[in-house]
Amino acid sequence: MQKNGARWGAAVWVVGVSAVLAALPVTASGRLPDRLATHWDGGAPDGSMPLWAAALLPALAWAVLALSIALAGRLGRSPAGPWVGASLLSGGVFLAGAQASIVRANLDRTDWKDAASVGGEVAITAVAAVAAGALGWLAGRRAALPAGPIRPSAGDIMEIPAGERRVWLSRTSNPWFHLIGAVAGLVAAAGTVAAAGGLIGVEWALITPFAFASLGMFAFASVQARVTEAGLEVAFGPLGWPVRRWAAGDIVSARVESRRPAQVGGWGYRLSGLGTTVMLRSGECLVINPCKGSEFAVSVDDAERGAALLNALALKQQANA
Incomplete structure (x- = not known):
C-alpha cells in the first residue's frame, strides 16, 4: 500500500505539472506577443518561440524527463528510491517556475524583444527546486529503510534468547489520502505559478487552504x-x-x-x-x-x-x- 500511494502521488504530480506547463502560456495568450522570449543573454532576451511551442515543448520535455526517471527506477529495481522522488520534485518545480518566469517577462509586451529580465525569478526557482529535491530525497530514504528481521513467534509474548535483540517495523498508507493530497497540492501550486506568472494576484484565500489541506493529507496518509x-x-x-x-x-x-x-x-x-x-x-x-x-x-x-x-x-x- 505504501508503494501504491507513492505511485498515485507521482502520477498526479507528473500529469499536473504537464498541465500547468502547457496551460500557462495559453491562458495568458491574450496578453502575450505572438512570439515569446525564451532565452536571455545576461538581462536582454536573445531567443524566442511561437506561443504554441513555448506551451508544448516544456510539457513534452517534462514528460520525457518523468518517463526516463520512471524507466530508470524500474530498471534499477528501485522505483521508490530517494533519487526518484528528488528528481521528480526538483524537475517539476524548476520547469514550472521557469515557465512562470517566461510568461511574466513577456506579459503585456507587444514584441518579445521588449521582454523583462528573468534573472531574479530564475534564482528563486532554482532555490525552490533544490529544496523540493531535498524533501523528495529525505522522503525516499525513509521509505527505503529496511525492517529488522525477526522470526515468527507463537503466542502473545515473543521469546527473545539471551544476548539477542529484536526489531519490528511495519508501514501502511492510504492511496486515497495521497491522491487527495496531491490534487490539493496541485491546486495550490497552480495558483502560485499563475501568480508568479502575473496572471492573477496572490490569491491567499485560494492558495492557503489547499496548501494546508495538501500538507495535512500527506502528513497522515x-x-x-x-x-x-x-x-x-x-x-x-x-x-x-x-x-x-x-x-x-x-x-x-x-x-x-x-x-x-x-x-x-x-x-x-x-x-x-x-x-x-x-x-x-x-x-x-x-x-x-x-x-x-x-x-x-x-x-x-x-x-x-x-x-x-x-x-x-x-x-x-x-x-x-
Whole structure:
C-alpha cells in the first residue's frame, strides 16, 4: 500500500505539472506577443518561440524527463528510491517556475524583444527546486529503510534468547489520502505559478487552504510503527514527522485487534471511546494499553509480532525495575 500511494502521488504530480506547463502560456495568450522570449543573454532576451511551442515543448520535455526517471527506477529495481522522488520534485518545480518566469517577462509586451529580465525569478526557482529535491530525497530514504528481521513467534509474548535483540517495523498508507493530497497540492501550486506568472494576484484565500489541506493529507496518509528495545515509535508522513513514542516500561500490554472506520469515527487520526486510533485501512491494528492515558491503536500489517515483541520488552523492563 505504501508503494501504491507513492505511485498515485507521482502520477498526479507528473500529469499536473504537464498541465500547468502547457496551460500557462495559453491562458495568458491574450496578453502575450505572438512570439515569446525564451532565452536571455545576461538581462536582454536573445531567443524566442511561437506561443504554441513555448506551451508544448516544456510539457513534452517534462514528460520525457518523468518517463526516463520512471524507466530508470524500474530498471534499477528501485522505483521508490530517494533519487526518484528528488528528481521528480526538483524537475517539476524548476520547469514550472521557469515557465512562470517566461510568461511574466513577456506579459503585456507587444514584441518579445521588449521582454523583462528573468534573472531574479530564475534564482528563486532554482532555490525552490533544490529544496523540493531535498524533501523528495529525505522522503525516499525513509521509505527505503529496511525492517529488522525477526522470526515468527507463537503466542502473545515473543521469546527473545539471551544476548539477542529484536526489531519490528511495519508501514501502511492510504492511496486515497495521497491522491487527495496531491490534487490539493496541485491546486495550490497552480495558483502560485499563475501568480508568479502575473496572471492573477496572490490569491491567499485560494492558495492557503489547499496548501494546508495538501500538507495535512500527506502528513497522515502513511504511518510507520517500529518496536525496539526503547519501546514503540509511531511516525507519520513521508518524512516521519510528527512522531509519538512510548517507552517499553510505560506499556502495560499490547495486543492485536480488528477495527473498522465506523467503530472509531472515520479515517485518519481518530479519537473515540476506544481511545486513539490511526485508521488508514480497515482490519488488524496494533493496540497498546499504556500506563497513563487511553489506548492507542494503529492499523499496520503484521501487528501480531509487533504486539508479541512489545509484551516481551515490557516484561523485561518490569523485571529489571
